[in-house]
Amino acid sequence: MLLSIRSLTKTFPGTRALDSVDFDLRAGEVHALLGENGAGKSTLIKCLTGAYRRDGGTMTLDGAPIDPHSTVEAQDLGIGTVYQEVNLLPNLTVAQNLMFGREPRRWGLIQTRAMRAQARATLAEYGLDLDVDRDLCTCSVAIQQIIAIARAVALSGKVLILDEPTASLDAAEVRMVFDVVRGLRERGLGIVFVSHFLDQVFDLTDRVTVLRNGRKIVTTETASLDRVRLIEHMLGRELEAATSHQPVARGSRPPMLEFRGMGRRGTVEPFDLAVGQGEVVGLAGLLGSGRTESAELLFGLRNAHSGEARDRKGPLDLRSPRAAIAAGFGFVPEERKTDGIIADLSIRENIILGLQAKAGWARPIPRAEQNRLADDYIGRLDIRTSGREKRIGELSGGNQQKVVLARWLAMNPRFLILDEPTRGIDVGAHAEIVRLIHQLTETGMSLLVISSEIDELIAVSDRVIVLRDRRHVAELTGEEIAPHRIMQAIAATGSAA
Amino acid sequence: MNTRALPLYVTIGIFLLAYLVFWLQFPNILSTRVVGNLLTDNAYLGIVAVGMTLVILSGGIDLSVGSVIAFSGVFIAILLRDTSLHPLLVFAMLLALTTAFGAGMGFLIDRLAMPAFIVTLAGMFLARGAAYILSIDSVPIQHPFYDTLQKAYWLMPGKGRLTLIGVLMVLTFVGGMIIAHKTRFGASVYALGGGEATARLMGARQGRTTVLVYGFSGAMAGLAGIVFSIYTGSGYSLATVGTELTAIAAVVIGGTLLTGGAGYMFGTFVGVLTMGLIQTYIVFDGSLSSWWTKIVIGILLLVFILLQKGLLKLSQMRLAREA
Numbered sequence: 009m010l011l012s013i014r015s016l017t018k019t020f021p022g023t024r025a026l027d028s029v030d031f032d033l034r035a036g037e038v039h040a041l042l043g044e045n046g047a048g049k050s051t052l053i054k055c056l057t058g059a060y061r062r063d064g065g066t067m068t069l070d071g072a073p074i075d076p077h078s079t080v081e082a083q084d085l086g087i088g089t090v091y092q093e094v095n096l097l098p099n100l101t102v103a104q105n106l107m108f109g110r111e112p113r114r115w116g117l118i119q120t121r122a123m124r125a126q127a128r129a130t131l132a133e134y135g136l137d138l139d140v141d142r143d144l145c146t147c148s149v150a151i152q153q154i155i156a157i158a159r160a161v162a163l164s165g166k167v168l169i170l171d172e173p174t175a176s177l178d179a180a181e182v183r184m185v186f187d188v189v190r191g192l193r194e195r196g197l198g199i200v201f202v203s204h205f206l207d208q209v210f211d212l213t214d215r216v217t218v219l220r221n222g223r224k225i226v227t228t229e230t231a232s233l234d235r236v237r238l239i240e241h242m243l244g245r246e247l248e249a250a251t252s253h254q255p256v257a258r259g260s261r262p263p264m265l266e267f268r269g270m271g272r273r274g275t276v277e278p279f280d281l282a283v284g285q286g287e288v289v290g291l292a293g294l295l296g297s298g299r300t301e302s303a304e305l306l307f308g309l310r311n312a313h314s315g316e317a318r319d320r321k322g323p324l325d326l327r328s329p330r331a332a333i334a335a336g337f338g339f340v341p342e343e344r345k346t347d348g349i350i351a352d353l354s355i356r357e358n359i360i361l362g363l364q365a366k367a368g369w370a371r372p373i374p375r376a377e378q379n380r381l382a383d384d385y386i387g388r389l390d391i392r393t394s395g396r397e398k399r400i401g402e403l404s405g406g407n408q409q410k411v412v413l414a415r416w417l418a419m420n421p422r423f424l425i426l427d428e429p430t431r432g433i434d435v436g437a438h439a440e441i442v443r444l445i446h447q448l449t450e451t452g453m454s455l456l457v458i459s460s461e462i463d464e465l466i467a468v469s470d471r472v473i474v475l476r477d478r479r480h481v482a483e484l485t486g487e488e489i490a491p492h493r494i495m496q497a498i499a500a501t502g503s504a505a
Numbered sequence: 506m507n508t509r510a511l512p513l514y515v516t517i518g519i520f521l522l523a524y525l526v527f528w529l530q531f532p533n534i535l536s537t538r539v540v541g542n543l544l545t546d547n548a549y550l551g552i553v554a555v556g557m558t559l560v561i562l563s564g565g566i567d568l569s570v571g572s573v574i575a576f577s578g579v580f581i582a583i584l585l586r587d588t589s590l591h592p593l594l595v596f597a598m599l600l601a602l603t604t605a606f607g608a609g610m611g612f613l614i615d616r617l618a619m620p621a622f623i624v625t626l627a628g629m630f631l632a633r634g635a636a637y638i639l640s641i642d643s644v645p646i647q648h649p650f651y652d653t654l655q656k657a658y659w660l661m662p663g664k665g666r667l668t669l670i671g672v673l674m675v676l677t678f679v680g681g682m683i684i685a686h687k688t689r690f691g692a693s694v695y696a697l698g699g700g701e702a703t704a705r706l707m708g709a710r711q712g713r714t715t716v717l718v719y720g721f722s723g724a725m726a727g728l729a730g731i732v733f734s735i736y737t738g739s740g741y742s743l744a745t746v747g748t749e750l751t752a753i754a755a756v757v758i759g760g761t762l763l764t765g766g767a768g769y770m771f772g773t774f775v776g777v778l779t780m781g782l783i784q785t786y787i788v789f790d791g792s793l794s795s796w797w798t799k800i801v802i803g804i805l806l807l808v809f810i811l812l813q814k815g816l817l818k819l820s821q822m823r824l825a826r827e828a
Contacts, residue, residue, distance in 0.1 A: 080708045095706050097699035099509070099766035100692075108692060109708045117687045143509055163708075 010035040010198040011087075011167055016065035018051050023405065025051040027222040028065070033167065033198040038189060040209045040230065041202045042242055043219035044295050044460045049202055052219070053169055056200075057089050058082040069166065088160030092172040096156050098145035103127035105144050106159050130158055134188050150181035154188050161192060168192060169200045174208060175296075186212055204295045206235065206499075220244050235499040236492070239294070243462050243495070261287040261470070263320075264454055265423055267306065270315030275301045278314055279480040281473070283423065283456070286449045290469030291458045292494050298478035299458045300342060303425045306456070307339040308332040333366065338421035340412050342428040342458075344405065348412045351401030355393060355411055356382035358400045362415045385414035390440065406437025413444070424448070425456045430464060442467050462491050474498055511816060512760030512809065513772045519805070520779045527782070531789050537665025539785060541658075544671030547781040549574065549733040550751060551674040551774065554759075555681035556725030557752040558773045562685065563718045564698040564765030565621035569610065569628030570726040571748035573603050575741065576636040577730020582644035582740030585651075592650045600727045606632070607723020611716040625719075629749070636742035643741035646734060654735050670732045677728065682770040684721075694718060698765025751802075755780055758805050762813055779805070 011033040018026040026048045033039050043049045054060040056067065058076030067074050069085060076082035079089065096105045103124050104111075112122040127140040134154055144152060153173055160168055170189070174182045189199060189212065201213055209216065210230060217227040218241040225241045261284025271278030276298045283289055291299045304310045306317070308326045317324040325331045329339070341347035349358055360378050367373065373381075382396040389410040393403060400411055409429060416424055426445070430438045445455060445468045459465050465472055472489050474482040474497040482497040527534045544551075553570050560567045577599055584595045606628065614624045657669040685691040693714040696704035705711055734740055753763075759776030761768025783801045787793045 079706055083708070095703050097696050097703055097707070097766070099699035100695060104692065104695075105707075108696060109689070111689060111692065113689070117683065118689065118692070120687075159707075 009033070010070065012068045013052075013056075014066045016052065016055060016067070017063050018055055018060060019063050024222050026055070026062075029219065029222070029224045030227075031217055031224070032227070033200060035198050036193055036196045037214040038193055038199045038201050038212055040213040040216045041200055041219070042204070042209065042216060042238070044242055047219040047242075048222040049219055050171070051222075053089070053171060053200070053202065056082065056167075056169065057087060083160075083164045086164045086166030087169065088164030088167070089169040089171060090153065090156045090160050090173050092175045096144055096152060096159070098143070100144060101141050102131075102138065102144055102147065102155060103140035105155060106130055106140070106162070108159075110163075130162060131155070134158055134191070148181070150177050150184050153177070153181075153185055157185075157188055157192070161197065165197070167198045167200065169202070171202045172204070173201075174203060174205065182208065206238065206294075209238075210235075218242055236495050239495050239499050240491075242294070243460055261285050265317065265319050265324075267317045268315055270302075270305050270312050270317070272301070272305055272310055272313045275310060275478065276305060277479040281306075281480075283454045284470075285422075285454060286452045287470045288445060288449055288455045288457055288468050290465035290472040291456065291475060292462065292465055292472050293475035293498060295460070297475040297498075299475050300427055301478070302475070302480075303339065303427055303456060303458060306332070307337055307425060309339070333362075333419070333421075336422040338416035338419065338424040340409075340416065340424070340426045340429060342431065344408055344412065344431075349400050349408050351399070353400060354397045355386065355391065355400050355403070356396040358411050359385055359414045359418060363418050366419060381418055385411075385418065389414055389444065404433070404437075406433035406440070409433055409437070409441065413441075417448075421453065423454045423456070425458075427458045428460065429457065430459070430461070438464075462494050465489075465494070466491065476500070509767055510769075512762075512812060513769050513775075515809075515812060516758065516760045516772050516775045516779070520775050520782065523779065523782055523786075527786050527789070531786075534785065534789065537661040537663040539665070541661060541665035541667050541671065543778060543781045543785060544674060545666070545668045545736070546784075547777050548668075548670040548674040549729040549736060549745075550748065550755065550780075551777045552677045552732055553726050553729040553748065554752045554755045554773050554777055555677050555770065556722035557749070558681065558756050558759070558761055558768065558770055559685060559691075559694055559718055560621075560722045561753070561756050561761055561763060562698050562765055562768055563694045563714065564701070565614065565715075565718065566625065566753070567607070567610075567628075567719060567722045567726075568622065568625040568749050569607075569632055570722065570729070570752060571745045571750075572629045572632035572636065573606065573723065573726035574730040574733050574745040574748060575743070576632045576639075577603065577727050578734040578737070578740030578744060579636045579639045579644060579742050580740070581731065581734050582646045583639050585646055585648050586644060592648055592654075596731055599731065600724055603727030603730070604720050604724040607726070608716050608720030610723070611719030614719065615712045615715040621719075633742070640740070640742060643739050643743075645739045651735065651738065655738065670735055673728075673732060677725070678770060678774045681773075685770045690714065690717060695766055698762075698767070700766075751780070754802055754806055757809055758802075760809070763810070 009032050013029065013031040015028040015030065016026050017028055029048065029052060031052065041049050041052065051060065055062045058078045058081050074085050076085055106127045107123050111118045112126065113119060124140050131138065131140070136151070136154060138151065144155070157168065173185060177185065193199060203209060213230045215227060216230050216233060216238065218225040220242065263282050264285040265283045267281040269278045269280065279302065291302065293299050301310065305312045306326065308328045308331055311327060317326050324335045326335065356378055359382050360373055364373055379396065385391065386393060386396060391407050391410045393407065400408055429441055442464065445457065448455065457465065457468055466489055469489060472484045472494060473480055474484065474494060476498060484493055533539065553574065557567060557570065580599055581595055584590055585592060610624050610628050613619060614621050654669060658666040661667050685694065693709045696707065696709045697711060697714055701711060733745065755776040756773050757763055758779060759768065759772030761772060780802055784798050787795055787797055
């Protein structure tokens with residue numbers, strides 16, 4: 009075994025990012041590492057490359073224990089990494105990038121001619137013949153990616169980690185990069201391949217390891233795995249125990265909002281969406297399928313290139329979040345820490361933020377009113393805290409999420425978008441949020457819920473829309489809302505390239 | 506063509522064009538006398554611009570150099586007046602001091618992750634204040650060795666004088682070119698200017714490079730201070746106010762990207778000469794106010810900033826077409 013990881017554990021305040029994860033890498037294999045956001049892929053890679061220090065567990069490379077403190081140290085040990093965004097310097101030439109830090113020298117001075125010759129020889133191994141004096145930024149992204157791989161292999165030479173290397177490449181370029189990767193596999197390198205394009209995983213890799221919520225779910229031969237099983241491993245069925253997943257039967261709802269032909273080039277293909285009063289629409293799909301982007305279009309965070317929105321009274325202006333809020337929309341974003349809460353403000357300040365912004369800063373909400381609102385929501389949503397003046401950053405993830413919800417509820421929106429509302433919160437709080445969604449619909453509020461967890465979608469949705477490759481591909485209602493139907497719709501072989 | 510080198514060609518083109526235009530009006534401007542004076546008059550500016558080029562290439566800025574030049578002059582003048590130390594020893598002491606001063610600023614910039622602008626702004630006030638403390642008045646330098654230095658020149662054909670300080674500037678530029686383009690330290694400087702996070706991932710030693718860059722700039726400011734004291738024969742705490750900005754202008758006119766990562770040491774040399782040439786023209790003309798220098802430099806700066814933006818757009822468009 010080339011690389012062997014045993015019971016790797018990494019904890020961040022409030023979350024256990026990796027929980028006793030095992031991972032093995034053989035020499036001469038391409039090993040896919042899969043999982044949704046927050047599954048622990050990137051934490052695992054960062055522990056491996058020295059960007060993070062692990063809290064527990066062991067890592068051995070070629071039988072010797074390793075404990076890298078920095079990416080450079082990991083590189084010297086033999087572990088090289090290529091990232092999604094090319095990590096080379098666009099302002100230097102191809103040769104300078106390839107040879108940076110190991111330029112041939114005489115009398116302390118760089119021998120430019122020798123450096124060029126070495127760079128050309130290195131690239132020739134990868135079947136590339138190009139002018140090494142070109143600035144890197146004039147090369148196509150695929151070429152840059154191959155140069156990055158060549159550099160990483162030259163510097164490390166045992167383990168190569170490819171972290172979503174194909175995210176910004178087209179089909180032909182992907183083939184080019186894959187040929188290079190296959191060549192390296194022949195040479196006996198161990199390659200870790202992270203991607204959320206399943207077609208590429210089946211095309212390239214020998215084995216697959218799936219992580220979910222910081223745990224290893226399975227390691228298996230790629231050939232023995234079918235697509236639906238794989239998606240099931242990735243998305244999981246964790247909620248089953250915590251809540252019933254009885255399909256929702258609220259009957260048909262009077263239409264309230266209608267979106268027609270909403271789309272944005274390169275982001276989401278145009279889609280139609282009608283939302284009834286008190287209805288919950290679920291969005292299902294894998295990471296990168298266009299779920300969040302669809303929501304952002306509806307909330308005006310990204311401007312749609314086409315389409316219109318209207319309610320029963322007439323067309324709606326959704327050109328900015330401010331306009332969307334004025335139209336009665338609300339949006340609870342996926343990245344709670346960066347987009348949802350303001351960590352240094354108190355619970356009370358976080359709750360009144362939206363209301364105050366809507367009222368305008370010239371009309372401050374009286375302190376007594378603020379206190380009343382904060383206490384009211386702390387009670388109603390069962391926010392566990394020692395008081396309303398506590399810094400929100402000190403709360404657990406689930407309680408932070410309830411505060412963000414309270415902020416929107418205080419503004420009484422008619423249409424609330426929840427993007428992964430239960431990400432990174434414990435099972436108990438999870439069930440509470442599901443219950444809360446049901447309560448909100450009874451007051452006539454409509455919701456759009458994005459979730460990677462199929463059981464959660466089933467538990468709350470009247471309708472489920474499935475996205476694949478930035479397109480709304482299926483709409484399931486009533487009896488159709490069942491785990492296997494959703495997974496089949498996600499898995500249907502598309503043009504994922 | 507390599508788009509990165511284009512600003513350099515433009516700089517050289519503008520310099521040659523300006524020289525041609527001036528020559529048509531005043532044929533004398535081509536004489537070795539004028540060339541000699543151009544080197545002598547801009548010696549201190551050129552030397553300090555060598556340090557500034559490296560700083561800007563690394564993505565930073567050094568606002569302290571003008572004050573450090575003034576401090577250097579006063580430091581030398583006072584020591585030569587009040588002690589019997591040999592000027593060469595005083596020079597060595599001064600260079601050690603200014604290098605350490607620069608390196609200290611580099612250390613703070615790196616360790617505290619502070620903007621170079623703020624740290625070197627503090628350095629600017631510190632150095633200027635230190636100069637005032639030494640002496641408020643202009644202190645003349647009277648020393649036989651200084652007389653030798655000031656009179657040292659080689660006569661060029663056509664009676665132009667190639668002075669010691671002019672030669673020193675040219676040699677400094679040669680040294681600067683070797684450091685910037687031929688050493689791993691120079692490669693690290695370009696790497697930092699291209700992107701700090703990436704440079705770190707590629708194994709550049711950010712802390713060491715930052716300290717060395719500002720230390721080098723401090724050393725160049727000290728050397729420029731020595732040259733300025735030879736040029737003026739005195740030390741004055743009010744001298745060279747704003748020289749740091751003139752040096753930055755020379756670097757940018759020389760085709761170096763103000764955000765770092767791209768540019769050539771030779772470009773700065775041409776940039777310094779271009780600015781000196783404009784000054785010379787205004788002197789030749791006689792009727793123009795010397796403030797026209799500032800206006801022309803302002804226009805040139807604007808042209809170069811627009812040129813850099815335009816080139817960026819152009820290369821992006823070309824990339825989009827290839828993709």
